[in-house]
Amino acid sequence: MNKVRYGLVGYGNMGSVHADSLFSNKIDNGELVAVCDTDKLKLKNAKEKFHDKVKYYENYEEIVKDNFVDAIIIATPHFSHPQIAILSFKHNKHVLIEKPAGVYTKQVKEMNEEALKHPELTFGIMFNQRTNPIYQKAKEIVSSGELGEIRRTNWLITNWYRPQAYYNSGGWRATWDGEGGGVLLNQSPHQLDLWQWICGMPEKVTAYCEFGKFRDVEVENDVTAFATYPNKATGIFITSTHEYPGTNRFEISGDKGQIIIENDQLIYNQLKVSERVFNQENKEPWSNPGYERIEFNANNRWGMQHNEIIRNFTNAIVHNTPLIAPGIEGINELTISNAMLLSTFINQTIELQSMDEALFLDELQKRMKMSKQ
Numbered sequence: 001m002n003k004v005r006y007g008l009v010g011y012g013n014m015g016s017v018h019a020d021s022l023f024s025n026k027i028d029n030g031e032l033v034a035v036c037d038t039d040k041l042k043l044k045n046a047k048e049k050f051h052d053k054v055k056y057y058e059n060y061e062e063i064v065k066d067n068f069v070d071a072i073i074i075a076t077p078h079f080s081h082p083q084i085a086i087l088s089f090k091h092n093k094h095v096l097i098e099k100p101a102g103v104y105t106k107q108v109k110e111m112n113e114e115a116l117k118h119p120e121l122t123f124g125i126m127f128n129q130r131t132n133p134i135y136q137k138a139k140e141i142v143s144s145g146e147l148g149e150i151r152r153t154n155w156l157i158t159n160w161y162r163p164q165a166y167y168n169s170g171g172w173r174a175t176w177d178g179e180g181g182g183v184l185l186n187q188s189p190h191q192l193d194l195w196q197w198i199c200g201m202p203e204k205v206t207a208y209c210e211f212g213k214f215r216d217v218e219v220e221n222d223v224t225a226f227a228t229y230p231n232k233a234t235g236i237f238i239t240s241t242h243e244y245p246g247t248n249r250f251e252i253s254g255d256k257g258q259i260i261i262e263n264d265q266l267i268y269n270q271l272k273v274s275e276r277v278f279n280q281e282n283k284e285p286w287s288n289p290g291y292e293r294i295e296f297n298a299n300n301r302w303g304m305q306h307n308e309i310i311r312n313f314t315n316a317i318v319h320n321t322p323l324i325a326p327g328i329e330g331i332n333e334l335t336i337s338n339a340m341l342l343s344t345f346i347n348q349t350i351e352l353q354s355m356d357e358a359l360f361l362d363e364l365q366k367r368m369k370m371s372k373q
């Protein structure tokens with residue numbers, strides 16, 4: 001295949017950006033051929049832009065059957081990502097889903113199982129922040145073993161500020177029934193993904209989620225979580241949408257150094273000697289291993305990240321290029337997110353590998369039944 005013909009499902013805030021990029025030839029070897037939205041007004045908006053150059057559908061069951069479409073981009077509310085993806089795979093379409101992969105791991109497992117039945121199809125997820133060079137650098141330093149064994153990970157991500165007016169803009173957002181969660185499902189999946197992508201999956205999570213803190217919403221908008229890793233390293237993840245200006249600071253501490261990411265800069269404090277070795281050999285009570293400070297800066301614009309994922313996904317189909325964000329990996333951050341909510345729902349520490357998915361769904365459905373939407 002030389003050119004990937006894209007069908008977009010969900011011409012809303014994010015989907016319209018993806019469609020516009022494809023339509024305006026920002027993606028080599030990719031073109032927009034169809035748009036689907038259940039909302040007639042959204043389709044009208046699309047028609048005013050793309051005229052008769054693309055086909056229009058009101059039902060995703062139709063667009064996925066279109067033989068002129070090679071790949072489907074799914075940019076609908078989270079609950080529907082797995083069902084649209086599964087049907088797309090069944091109709092032989094490559095699939096790029098928006099984050100999060102879904103709302104609960106049980107539905108995402110079903111999507112992954114269907115994807116695995118079609119190894120000839122490419123399955124990607126829009127974890128656009130994986131394209132940011134400073135996170136890629138952090139991954140490289142950690143995966144190469146340069147940082148040594150991880151001892152601590154801390155992510156304070158409280159600059160996802162959302163005023164009440166954002167929540168009042170209504171629709172499916174910030175309701176149990178429409179969205180299935182709050183900051184963990186909408187804003188922070190990027191950081192939860194990068195956290196696990198760079199540092200690996202925690203073993204256990206204990207979380208304190210607060211629902212409707214300083215905002216009239218039913219879902220969580222303030223989360224403080226404690227994680228432990230298989231090697232006994234510990235981690236903290238804190239996120240909120242009500243603090244301003246808030247902070248975005250990610251620290252990883254290892255046996256051979258420390259990484260600090262803040263303000264589009266990565267500071268790598270590389271120890272002159274591993275802390276473990278230093279501690280074994282040193283006899284001076286007030287000595288330390290010493291370190292060299294190395295800085296990496298990145299000018300990575302938000303809008304360009306999404307195009308980079310679509311470009312990479314297109315190249316994966318056309319040239320077999322490895323995916324930056326394979327769709328199958330979407331379940332990882334969602335498992336952490338579900339575990340944080342479940343930990344709060346039942347007031348217990350959650351072991352990720354044996355998390356009771358049915359109990360999570362049960363607790364979620366209880367809240368969905370009482371939802372305002």
Ligand SMILES: NC(=O)c1ccc[n+]([C@@H]2O[C@H](COP(=O)([O-])OP(=O)(O)OC[C@H]3O[C@@H](n4cnc5c(N)ncnc54)[C@H](O)[C@@H]3O)[C@@H](O)[C@H]2O)c1
Pocket residue numbers: 009010011012013014015036037038039042058059060075076077078080098099100126127128171185186
């Ligand atoms: N990667 C990112 O940086 C990023 C940023 C924003 C949103 N998102 C994700 O994109 C998704 C959409 O968010 P949004 O802010 O664009 O929402 P939105 O409400 O603006 O757009 C969603 C669109 O989907 C349509 N839709 C709903 N159900 C549909 C269905 N069954 N078939 C066809 N169309 C349907 C709606 O009518 C709407 O036009 C969410 O999952 C969100 O998390 C990702």
